[in-house]
Amino acid sequence: MERGIENLLVKYITGQASEEEGLVVKDWIRADEKNEARYLELYETWHLSLYADHSIDPDLAYEKFAKETNIQKRTGIRRIRAIWISSAAVVLLACAIGFYLNPFGNSISGRSEIVISVPKGTTRKLTLPDGTIAWLNAGTTLRYNQNFGKEQRSVYLNGEAYFDIAASERNIPFLLNTDKFVIRDIGTVFNVKAYADEPDFEMAVFEGEVSVEGKFSSHNPQKGKVFLSEKQVLKVKTPVLNKSNKKVAEPARKPDNNELIKLVEVTPAQMEEYKGWTDNFLVFDGESFRKIANDFERRYNVKITFQDPDLEKYEYSGTFRDIRDIRSALQIIKKTTPMEYTINDSEIIIKKLAK
């Protein structure tokens, strides 16, 4: 087919044709059945491709609907402690948000703080008051002040979250505080993994640009700043601090600076690793068994102990899709690994396969 009319046809289908161009295309469509069939196929394809788009937000729509109809005062904060339910029911309520108010509030501003805690074994999606969408992974806590969105947009994260930051009309920057770093951004999509009880900090940017500020090295007291743009991943390994701020789990040998901080460009396919969990996938790309076990512990709410340190170092790449229980997950790993495991309630022990 002639390229000119094909381009016009696509412009028409995608709603970008001028009125005149539209008339030309309509005439062309009506001129021949073949043309019409071509139009219908491309029109269907265009609409079908929207199914992969996640910009339609039922949460926002429901909030608006609830306000208009007074169906239920769900907007704002529910003053109930979220009840964590069995996994079947969680699927149904996947989008419902469990909030509870911290009765003590924030001592500095005197205003209440909103705390969202996702227990191990589940993930949660929620929309913040400014329209930012946040997916929280298992075992994650997100806190923010009640006046969030008005003069400031600060949140505090312990855990892993995928953010699609809403643009701010008044250019209020979005500040994400983790135990070690401050991430600043004004409208982008990124995933950050910052569990306070794990040495690894990981930040992957899907769209836009962000800065990460903080102490990148325990030897250097000065704060640093790193800028990340699209398809870049920042990995920082820092010693875990316990509650009295003393270092625990100090590695046997002092890692050099290269091991402490790493900024890499990755391919779109590799980016999946950093957000697969929002679709109930667990994606690993050359991760150690120990690190995978950490993810399992949160995802399935279990405790995994290795009897053999060698096994911890095995590396795996692959994707777990919708694996509902730890047993199936371990079975898959077992297929390629000389190991056996025992499960006692939520305690799992992994040992080397006896010969």
Add this chain to the structure above:
Amino acid sequence: MRTIALEDTADPDMAGKIPVNKDTDLNNPKVFESVFRRYYVELSLFANRFLNDLDMSKEVVSDMFTFLWERRKEIRLNESLKAYLYKAVQNRCLNYLKHKKIENEYVNYLYRNNLFDEVRTSLSNSYSQKELAEQIQCAVERLPEKCREVFKLSRHKHFKNEEIARSLNISQKTVERHITIALEKLRQSLKYLLALLLILSEIFL
């Protein structure tokens, strides 16, 4: 290095405890909410086929739900709730087009060949939304890099061609060409999913 792959095909749509059929108790706000959340996205996408305007489509769906909530006591369902929702959305879209005197060749085609029922049934019963999204996502990821970038901006960020050209520093003609190529490639890889094609092949082959 080892490779792991396993699929669990259980459909999350089926996991809901609330039956969505003609016995669904719409008077219960909790039930209504779950119905709203469960169908909002797919109904918006369905409406968009007729309106080709996503914002308008979302509005039509929200309006339909508002109507449904206000009249919930009067409405008697003779069919499944899902069938009712799809039909209600379709009627609203067609009324809107008529009222605004908007011409859509796709809608004209459905009128001429009396295909509304078939398309609606085929779309509402086809794949689970999640499955569909995955397959399309895969097809989009297989596009050539530049093509994919342009297509995503257009389709998922709803950028105008002009805006894409500016942000990527390429000409509008190039943008148009990328989108044309993307759409043709997607058509080829998604052929088996096209609702209308399924219907056409049933009728003509």
